[in-house]
Amino acid sequence: MKKYVIDRGCKACDACYWACPKKAIYVDQQGAHIEQEKCVHCGICYESCANEAISVYEE
Amino acid sequence: MITLQKKNGRIIDPQREVPCLGEYDVVVVGGGMAGIGAAIASARKGCKTLLVERESALGGLATLGLVNIPLDFSAGIGKEMLANLDAVEGHWHRNSDPEKHKLILDRMVTGAGVDLLLVSHVVDAIVDKGRICGVVLENKTGRQAVLASRVVDASGDADAAFFAGCECMSGRKSDGKNQACSLEFRLGGVDWDKYNASELKKNDPSWLKLIEKAVAEGDMPYAIDNHLNWVTHVPGRPQHCGQDEISMCFAHSRNCRPLDAKDLTRMYLEGREQADILWKFIRKCVPGYENCYLIDTGTLLGVRESRRVVGEYVLTTLDFARAQQFDDVVCLTGHHYDLHNPDGPGNIKWAAETINGQTHYVSTHGQYGSWAPPGNAELSDGFGRKGKDFQRKTLPSSIPYRSLVPAKIDGLLVAGRCLSSEFMAQAGCRLVLTCLNMGQAAGTAAALSLKHDIQPRKVDRVELQHVLLKDGCDLGQKYWEIPGLEGELATLETSTRT
Structure with missing residues (x-):
């Protein structure tokens, strides 16, 4: 399973906030x-x- | 040819006979994102449409300005455009390849049946009894007129609206200064993996400390800006071998007069000098950029704000912060106040507004940007709430149809950054896809007004919204009910910002 983590210099632009279903x-x-x-x-x-700014890790 | 006649130090240009290039249902002025949305929407509704662009390619700042960051709600024609870009590997992480983007837009516009005229400046408007009925162009052929039943002004600077006699605003209220302008540039030979994994990207992604140090140590002669505005990773280039390509918003001209050719010239020269300073500083100081080189600077200067038309409704700064839900919503934006400081480094993400008779420093997201309000005053949300009561904006801001309809002149619509709005509201309504969505609304409205033989200001907003929703536009139906459209919303697929 893929784990998504915001860990690379987020600039708080909100793009992911609006995108997340x-x-x-x-x-x-x-x-x-x-x-x-x-x-x-x-x-x-x-x-x-x-x-x-989002990394993907395999779990 | 005009015969030289002088009067009071001015040259007389008597009214001349000019050839008429043709008669159109809809003429769209400007082939940037707003113009593309308007032209495609209008042509698809069966209108004979002409799109006039002053440069040699479509896309405006998104392509020629190297603003390859198509942000905001992807819906309607915007969603289609991103899918087309995906199909040619010209898009990832909301970063686009400007060259592929140009080609996609050429195909979309001509494919919709739009007549396209490049390298043509609109230099005047033709007006009859308060109604715009065409524009005057100048290009290699000379001076020509085009007649139109409807004109959509997507010029960015509200050129056609201004020439037609519309009332316009420009700059901030206090001193009339416009937002800072930027000439973007691209760098090649970047080791993106190394930069992305660096401590700098992780801990100082806007390069605030890096720039402070560079100014103190002389690697940057002055603070061209105090932070990196954005860097995009251009898709479709070699990866993982130190040969990535990036596009960057860093250079800034201040105290700009973007409606003055002399000052535009100053800004282009300054932008190229700044790019020369910046890429050398970056190569010396930023991990992953040790072997980078300057590919190019933008063909088009990034003007963020100039003329804004006075429309049937002026979108206010507080409307934007409060995510005011308008019955006649035609477009959304998820952005925040985004003001590039008119007269100094940095950006400003708050606005001084009066709420219940008191001055509040209003923010949508609770962030100052580069500069705190006077006396380090606490920020308020759009309703004047502060401290622990401050609420971040959780709904998108709406753009009402009335902000696309100039108050004075008939037959005319505007779209894009020249929408009818206050200075700080406009600062949040200028993203690539916001402009495209506004354009689609304006083009659709132009077609409906022709279908019913009524003026654009009389277009039934429910019918317009109905058509926009059917065409995949996002009017916020996911977030709120739109009066008059309750029944059909449940059946529609909702779009997303992705």
Whole structure:
């Protein structure tokens, strides 16, 4: 299973927040965060990030 | 040819007979993203459509300006465009290949049956009894007129609307200064993997500390900007071998007058000098860029804001922050206040607004940007809530149809960055796909107004929204109900920002 993590210099632009079909992402002053329990591993956030701030890990 | 006649230091250009290039249902001025949306939508509705572009290719800033970052809600023609780009490997991570993008747009526009005229400047508007009925062009052939039943002004600078006599605004209220302008540039020979894995990308992604150090140590002679605005990874290039290509928004001209050819000239020269400084600084100081080289600078200067037409409704700064839901919504944006400082480095992500008689420093996301409000004042949300009560905007902002309809002149619509809006609202409504979606709405409205033989301001918003929804546009139906359209929304596929 693929795990998506925002760990490479998020600029809090909100693109992934709007893109996530499951509302599994919230954004605060530190940047965007993926709530893993809500994530369905669809990868839409990964493609939506113009800053390539999201990493994918195989679990 | 005009015979030299002088009067009070001015040259007299008497009214001349000009050949008429043709008569169209809809003429779209400007082949940037808004113009493309308008022209394709209008032609697909059966209107004989002409698209006039002053440059040699379509796409405006998204291609010729190297703003290869097609952000915001992808829906309708925008979604189709991204799918077409995907099919030629010209798109990933919301970064596009500007050259493939040009070709895709050529094919989409001509494929829709639009007549296309490149390298032609619109230099005047033809007006009859308060209604625009054509434009005057200048190109290699000379000066020509084109007659049109409807004109969509997607010129970015509201040129046609201004020539037709529409009232326009420009710059911020306090001092009239426009947003800073940027000349983007591309670098090749980048080791993207190395940069992406670097401590810099992880801990200082906007290069704030790096730039501060570079200015202190003389690697950058002055703070061209205090942060890296964005860097995109151009798709379809060699990867994992140190030969990646990136596009960058870094250079900035301040105190800009983007409606003055002399100042535009100054900004192009300054932008190229800045690119020369910046790519050398980057090669010296940024991991992964040790062997990089400058490929090119943009053909088109990134003007973010100039004339904004005064429309039937002026989208306000607070409407934007409050995500005001308009009954006549035709377009969405998920963006925030995004002001590139008019007269100094950095950006500003708040607006001073009066709420209940008190001054608030309003933000959509709770971030200052580069500069804090006076006295480090606390930020408020669009409703004046502060501190722990501050609520980040969780709904997209809407653009109402009335913001695309100029208040004065009939037969005319606007789309793109010249929409009817206050300065800070416009700062959030200028992304690539926001402009394209606005264009689709304006082109569709032009076609409907012709179908019913009514003026654009009289177009029934429910019918317009119905058509836009059928054509895949996103009017926020996922987030709220649109009065008059409740029944049919359930059957429609909702679009996303991806």
